[in-house]
Amino acid sequence: MKAFYCQKCHERLFFENSVCLSCNSALGFLPDLLDLSVISPAGNESWSVMLPKDEARKYRKCHNDHFQRACTWMVPLADPNPFCRSCRLNCTIPDLRAANHRTLWRKMELAKRRLIYTLLRLGLPVVPKIEDAERGLAFDFLADIHPQVPVGERILTGHSDGVITINLGEADDAARERVRLELRESYRTLLGHFRHESGHYFWDLLVRNHPEIDSVRATFGDERVDYASALQRYYAMGPKAGWDATFVTPYASSHPWEDWAETWAHYLHIVDTLETGAAGGLQVQTADTHRAISDPAEKSFATIRQDWHAVRFIINSLNRSMGMPDPYPFVLSDGAAAKLEFVHQWIATAANSEVAKNNGTAVA
Secondary structure: OOOEEOOOOOOEEOOOOOEOOOOOOEEEEEOOOOEEEEEEEEEOOEEEEOOOOOOOOEEEEOHHHHHHOOOOEEEEOOOOOOOOOOHHHEEEOOOOOOOOHHHHHHHHHHHHHHHHHHHHHOOOOOOEOOOOOOOOEEEEEEOOOOOOOOHHHOOOOEEEOOEEEEEHHHHOHHHHHHHHHHOOOOOOOHHHHHHHHHHHHHHHHHHOOOOOHHHHHHHHOOOOOOHHHHHHHHHHHOOOOOHHHOOOOOHHHHOHHHHHHHHHHHHHHHHHHHHHHHHOOOEEEOOOOEEEOOOOOOOOHHHHHHHHHHHHHHHHHHHHHOOOOOOOOOOOOHHHHHHHHHHHHHHHHHHHHHHHHHOOOOOO
C-alpha cells in the first residue's frame, strides 16, 4: 500500500480513513487515481478534491456510503453507476437487519477494497460481472443459517464462474479462529481469503484458455487431476511429504488449482507489504548490509525476494515483541519462490496486455 497524507495538515493517513484524525477533514479514496484526498462539498451532491493537478475533478460518494456508511471510495461525477469500482462488484450482501451482520459486512468490504487496490495497482483487469457476464468478477457475501452449524454444513468460501463467495463468519475473528484450529491451519485471515479466491478467478481469466498453459502445468502440475478426490485425500492424509520444498503452504500441495491460488495470494501479500514498507521509508540491516526497501513495482523478482526475506523477519520480530503470533509464519523455499516468480512474470505479462488493449494496440 502506498503512503497517504492529508493535503491540509500533512498528517499520515491509513487507507481506510474517512476523516483525518488530526484536522478533521473529510476524505475519499479515488480509485481512478489510486489516491486518498481531502474532499469538500461542491454542490448537487458533488465533491471537489485537493490532490495537486487534479483539483478540477469532481466526484460523488458511493451509494454504500450514502445509505450504509460502509464505503470510502468515490465515483467520478461522469460515471452513471451509483456504486464505486469496488461496491459494483457485489452480487449479494448479507441481510443487514440481522444481528451483527452490518458490522461483519463492513469488515468484508474493507478487506475487499484492499484486494481491489492491489489488483488495480498491478494493472490487472477488474470488470464487474454485470458488465461482462462471461469474464467479469462478482462477490457473494453469505451467512450461515445458524452460527454453530457443523463445518460440512456451512456456506463454503470459494469461487465458481467468476463469482467469489465468502462466508460472512470469516469476518468474525472468534469464529475464524475456531475454524483455523479445526482445520489445523497456521494462518487464516479475511484478507487472505479474498486474495486466495481472486487467484482462482484469475486462473479462469488468464490461464485456463491461454496458449501457454503447458508452462503453467509444468510449474504447478496438471489441473485436470480430479479436484474432489485430491481434496478428499488432502483432508484425510494431510499434505504431501516434504511439501515445504516446493509449496508455499501445506494446502497448496492438495491440487494444482490450490497451488496456484495459494501462490497468487502470497504474491499479493508480499507486494502489498513491500509497497507499504517502501512508502514508509523502511530500511533493513543485516550483519553486513544496510539498505532501503524498494517499491516492488517493476522490480525483478530477485529483488522482491531479497526484500521480502528481510521484511518478513522484521514484521515477525515486531509481533513477537508485542507477544503476538507471526503475521507471516512461512519460510519460502527455492521451489516455492520459483512459483512466486512465475506468478510475478505472468501478472506482468497480463498487465502489459491489458495496457496494450486499452491503448488499442495489438497484442501477440
